[in-house]
Amino acid sequence: MAPRRVAVTGLGVICALGHDMPSFWNALCAGRSGIAPITSVDTSNVRFQNGAEVRNYDPAQHFERAQADLLDRFAQFALIAARQAVRDSGIVFTPELRQRTAIITGSSVGGQCTQDTQFWAVYRNNSPRVHPLTIPRIMPNAGASHISMEFGISGPAYTVSTACASSNHAIGQAFWMVRSGAAELAIAGGSETPFSFGFLKAWEAMRVVAPDTCRPFSRDRRGLILGEGGAMLVLEPLERAQARGAPVYAEVVGFGMSSDAGHITTPSTDGPARAMTAALEDAQISAEAVSYISAHGTGTPSNDPTETRAIRQVFGAHAGKLAVSSTKSMHGHALGAASALEAVATVLALRHGILPPTANFTTPDPECDLDVVPNQSRPAEVEYALSNAFAFGGLNAVLAFRRLR
Amino acid sequence: MSDELAEKVVSVIATSKRIPREQVSLESTLEDLGLDSLDQLNLLFALESDFNISIPDDEAKSIRTVREMVEGVRKLAAAGASGQSAASVA
Numbered sequence: 001m002a003p004r005r006v007a008v009t010g011l012g013v014i015c016a017l018g019h020d021m022p023s024f025w026n027a028l029c030a031g032r033s034g035i036a037p038i039t040s041v042d043t044s045n046v047r048f049q050n051g052a053e054v055r056n057y058d059p060a061q062h063f064e065r066a067q068a069d070l071l072d073r074f075a076q077f078a079l080i081a082a083r084q085a086v087r088d089s090g091i092v093f094t095p096e097l098r099q100r101t102a103i104i105t106g107s108s109v110g111g112q113c114t115q116d117t118q119f120w121a122v123y124r125n126n127s128p129r130v131h132p133l134t135i136p137r138i139m140p141n142a143g144a145s146h147i148s149m150e151f152g153i154s155g156p157a158y159t160v161s162t163a164c165a166s167s168n169h170a171i172g173q174a175f176w177m178v179r180s181g182a183a184e185l186a187i188a189g190g191s192e193t194p195f196s197f198g199f200l201k202a203w204e205a206m207r208v209v210a211p212d213t214c215r216p217f218s219r220d221r222r223g224l225i226l227g228e229g230g231a232m233l234v235l236e237p238l239e240r241a242q243a244r245g246a247p248v249y250a251e252v253v254g255f256g257m258s259s260d261a262g263h264i265t266t267p268s269t270d271g272p273a274r275a276m277t278a279a280l281e282d283a284q285i286s287a288e289a290v291s292y293i294s295a296h297g298t299g300t301p302s303n304d305p306t307e308t309r310a311i312r313q314v315f316g317a318h319a320g321k322l323a324v325s326s327t328k329s330m331h332g333h334a335l336g337a338a339s340a341l342e343a344v345a346t347v348l349a350l351r352h353g354i355l356p357p358t359a360n361f362t363t364p365d366p367e368c369d370l371d372v373v374p375n376q377s378r379p380a381e382v383e384y385a386l387s388n389a390f391a392f393g394g395l396n397a398v399l400a401f402r403r404l405r
Numbered sequence: 406m407s408d409e410l411a412e413k414v415v416s417v418i419a420t421s422k423r424i425p426r427e428q429v430s431l432e433s434t435l436e437d438l439g440l441d442s443l444d445q446l447n448l449l450f451a452l453e454s455d456f457n458i459s460i461p462d463d464e465a466k467s468i469r470t471v472r473e474m475v476e477g478v479r480k481l482a483a484a485g486a487s488g489q490s491a492a493s494v495a
Contacts, residue, residue: 047462207446207462223462266442301466302442 001181005238007404008249010089012081012189013344015229015331016052020084024331024341025348028356029377033330035213035225035360040195048209052227052332053195070133071146072111077230077337078143078191079150085187086151089234090246093151102183103144103157104174105232106166106190108336109199110140116196143191143230155183164296164333165389166190167340168397171233172255175399178235189340191230200226206265208300214333216297216326216358217304217372219365224298227332231340233347238404250347251402253384254283260394267303267390272296272310275396276386280314283400285384287315290322290400292355292385294346295372297326298333305367307388323380325373329359339389343399346387350403355380410482411475414452418471421451431472438471456482 013020016034017027027034037043038051054077059068062080071079082103093101114137121127136142141159148157156177160169167190174188194203203209203226210223241248256278260271280287296307312319327345334341349355354377361374387399411431419426422444429438435445449460452474458481468474 047459205446205450207449207465211462263441264443 003179004181006175006178006235006252007238007241008233008252008347009236009241009246010085010091010234011249011344011347012084012088013229013231013341014054014077014080015231015334015341016054016227017331019054019057021088021344024344025352028327028330028345029354031330031357031359031375031377033213033359034227035332038195041197041200043200046200047204048211050210050213050225051195052225052334054228070136072114072137072142072193074107074111074113074191074193075137075142075146077193077228078105078232079146081189081191081230081232082147082187083150085232085234091185091234093153097184098151098153099155100184101153101155102174102177102186103147103153103155104170104186104188105141105144105147105159106161106170106336106340107140107143107159107192108161108163108166109192109194111138111142112199113193113196114138116198147187153187161336162395162397163391163393164335164338165391165395165397166336167231167338167343168387168389168399169257171340171343172257172397172399174235175252175255178237184236186235187232188235189230189232189343190337192335192337193228194226194335195228210299213360214299214329215360215362216295216299216329217308217365217368217370218361219363221299221301221304223300224328224333227328227334227338229331229334229337229341231337231344233340233343248404250350251404252399253285253402254279254400256280256282256398258396260396262394264394265392267306268394269306269309269313271394272307272388272390272396273313275398276310276314276388279386279398279400283384285400288318290315290384290386292349292380292382293322293324294342294385294387295324295326296388296390297328297358299326299328303390304365307390308368308370311370319370322370323355323373323378324370325356325358327356329361339387339397342387342389346385346401350382350385350401353379353381355382410479413455414475414478415471417451417455418448421448429471431470431475433471434469452478458482458485
């Protein structure tokens with residue numbers, strides 16, 4: 001089968017910026033950050049206090065009791081985002097389509113809030129038993145499994161776990177499956193819920209979390225801010241989308257991957273640069289065709305200058321013409337879900353012709369000398385955009401999107 | 406080597422990095438000793454555990470030499486000890 005063009009026809013999102021796609025987009029356009037003091041965990045014995053939590057969330061508004069019992073918070077977010085995306089796409093599942101639909105989700109640590117609570121019970125409280133659903137709640141593929149059960153989707157379904165690049169790997173694989181004809185439709189994205197005491201202590205020990213807020217590319221940046229959420233995209237052949245008159249948000253045109261083969265936590269310039277180049281080659285576009293990059297932009301001292309150098313390495317003089325922003329400044333670093341949130345943001349940026357800003361920006365850093373769209377969103381007609389994700393462990397994944405009019 | 410605390414810090418560094426003690430002097434920089442970012446995290450963890458202190462991220466970032474590390478630990482250990490005695494009085 002000849003390669004098919006792949007359209008994004010449905011979007012779903014829940015994160016610190018809101019419980020649905022319109023509220024997410026409004027916050028991004030307003031440059032409004034969802035970062036605030038953490039309320040779900042007592043942080044009095046943690047060195048940082050701020051996070052990007054999903055606020056005013058009541059599972060009972062989304063799930064019957066029996067279903068909620070099966071779902072860790074991370075799987076709830078996966079399912080909520082998938083429901084929104086499917087509804088948004090207007091897809092009507094036939095028995096044939098259900099068998100030809102793929103589900104690929106990303107998650108770094110799965111149901112670790114459940115793990116924390118249940119292990120606390122046995123280790124700390126000497127409880128003789130844990131909840132019998134602990135294993136099915138913890139497993140990182142729970143999101144994919146529950147999406148498949150909810151919609152009766154019986155095609156290929158699996159979960160990718162590549163730390164902070166999980167969702168880009170998931171969406172990229174889904175894109176390739178739809179493009180090649182291995183799947184007729186795909187639901188892809190990711191979800192993550194990092195707010196448990198044990199996990200926050202583990203991040204504290206890494207010494208990369210900011211005590212104040214997330215200021216990517218700003219000279220006074222002090223680290224990342226953890227975030228939670230879920231985001232899903234519906235991907236289908238462009239021809240099919242047009243035939244059924246579906247609204248098309250954007251086209252997925254390229255996917256590139258690489259590994260640093262270097263250090264387990266220190267990022268390299270070369271690995272990310274090769275992933276961006278691979279995405280451009282897969283899309284069969286020149287570097288000069290790109291005018292916006294949704295950066296990995298964690299706000300750590302080491303990521304942002306390294307990413308800047310990688311972008312300069314790939315784009316050369318054209319780097320000076322690029323707009324590059326990090327929405328992690330607003331929705332936080334949602335780890336395995338981060339690049340799904342950013343894919344949704346990038347697709348919406350192309351669709352609406354507005355670039356979300358890098359919020360909380362104060363002072364330019366000579367080591368991050370790119371146009372980072374500081375603080376204010378910006379109207380811009382962009383044809384091609386990249387969305388970067390570079391994981392701990394040196395695993396890099398980059399998506400390329402194209403505006404469709 | 407001037408004092409007991411400095412000796413202990415040097416010993417923690419040598420053990421943490423698995424290098425002979427003789428290689429570590431007060432004038433050594435962390436770079437001289439070949440400590441990358443992860444080695445430094447391991448070292449901070451070892452120092453916090455051995456001295457029962459909490460080393461703030463910003464102070465950790467500013468440390469370049471073994472001497473600065475010794476003085477930093479000395480300050481935090483002293484603050485911790487006075488904090489403990491104040492708590493025991495209260």
